[in-house]
Amino acid sequence: QVQLQESGPGLVKPSETLSLTCSVSGGSISGFYWSWIRQPPGKGLEWIGYIYYTGSTNYNPSLKSRVTISLDTSKNQYSLNLRSVTAADTAVYYCARVPYGSGFPFDYWGQGTLVTVSS
Amino acid sequence: DIVMTQSPLSRPVIPGEPASISCRSSQSLQHSNGFHYLDWYRQKPGQSPQLLIYLGSNRASGVSDRFSGSGSGTEFTLKISRVEADDVGVYYCMQALQTPGLTFGGGTRVEIK
Numbered sequence: 001q002v003q004l005q006e007s008g009p010g011l012v013k014p015s016e017t018l019s020l021t022c023s024v025s026g027g028s029i030s031g032f033y034w035s036w037i038r039q040p041p042g043k044g045l046e047w048i049g050y051i052y053y054t055g056s057t058n059y060n061p062s063l064k065s066r067v068t069i070s071l072d073t074s075k076n077q078y079s080l081n082l083r084s085v086t087a088a089d090t091a092v093y094y095c096a097r098v099p100y101g102s103g104f105p106f107d108y109w110g111q112g113t114l115v116t117v118s119s
Numbered sequence: 120d121i122v123m124t125q126s127p128l129s130r131p132v133i134p135g136e137p138a139s140i141s142c143r144s145s146q147s148l149q150h151s152n153g154f155h156y157l158d159w160y161r162q163k164p165g166q167s168p169q170l171l172i173y174l175g176s177n178r179a180s181g182v183s184d185r186f187s188g189s190g191s192g193t194e195f196t197l198k199i200s201r202v203e204a205d206d207v208g209v210y211y212c213m214q215a216l217q218t219p220g221l222t223f224g225g226g227t228r229v230e231i232k
Contacts, residue, residue: 045160045168045211047221058219061120094167104215105158105173107180112167 002027004095004110012089012117018082022095022110029053029073033098035106036069036080038091041114046091050098051078085117121145121214125224131232132202140227142195142212148175149192149216156216159188159197162226163208171210172197204231 008020022034035050049059051069059067068081082089092114096106122145132138148155155175160168170179172188175195185200199206212224 044226045213045223047223049219060221061219064219102177103154103156103158103174104218104221105170105179106160106168107170109167109169 002097002108004097004108006093006095006110006113008113008115010114010116012085012115013119014086014117015084018080018085018089018093018115018117020080020093020095020113020115022078022080024076024078024097029071029076029078031100033100033104034069034071034078035096035098037094037096037106038089039094039112040088040091048080048082048093087117089115090117091115120220121148121217121222123212123214123222123224125210125212125227127227128225129228129230131230132199132206133232134204135201138199138202138229140197140210140212140229142190142197142224144193144195144214147192148195148214155191155195156214157188157190157195158213158215159186160211160213161206161208162211163205166208168211199229202229202231207231 003025005023012018030053033050036048051057066083071078092112094112095110097108124143126141157175159172162168176188209226
């Protein structure tokens with residue numbers, strides 16, 4: 001059974017960089033897209049971006065200037081960096097897997113981690 | 120960006136009765152391969168979202184056959200044939216035709232009447 005687990009600081013100061021890691025167990029990174037999605041408290045879902053196992057990336061245009069997603073296949077992990085954060089970036093951050101070849105459904109999700117941006 | 124609009128915002132339901140949720144996109148979600156790039160998710164309280172339906176009408180692995188997806192072009196529907204108490208939560212549609220630019224609907228809250 002594939003499992004995803006987010007990890008990282010729960011509190012980030014304004015203007016600093018939010019950094020999260022998603023650890024994948026029970027399956028390989030190869031052959032899949034790996035994505036980040038966030039959800040502000042009490043609100044809906046926002047797609048942040050994805051990285052393919054080959055290393056190619058794609059980002060939400062509204063966040064593209066501040067986002068980097070990277071991959072560490074040796075550790076079966078991938079990471080999110082979001083620069084110059086503000087209070088509007090406070091959200092639960094989810095990592096999720098996308099299988100290739102059936103549209104772009106997020107078939108496995110992590111449990112999510114709340115990141116608060118505050119001084 | 121493709122804008123996704125769900126209705127209603129809230130759907131009170133009676134266990135055992137059917138229920139449906141609508142999702143409209145600002146442009147057609149039909150891919151050149153003929154499939155509609157529309158997925159449905161359910162988020163139970165305090166949990167991560169769960170994939171229910173992909174490519175408009177395909178049930179995800181392990182999802183009850185009480186759930187079905189239909190629609191074409193810009194109009195889509197998620198139907199629950201017989202609602203159970205465990206079905207409560209917020210349901211989201213998502214378009215996957217434009218990447219980058221995946222977008223979710225605002226969500227429909229299903230609650231027991």
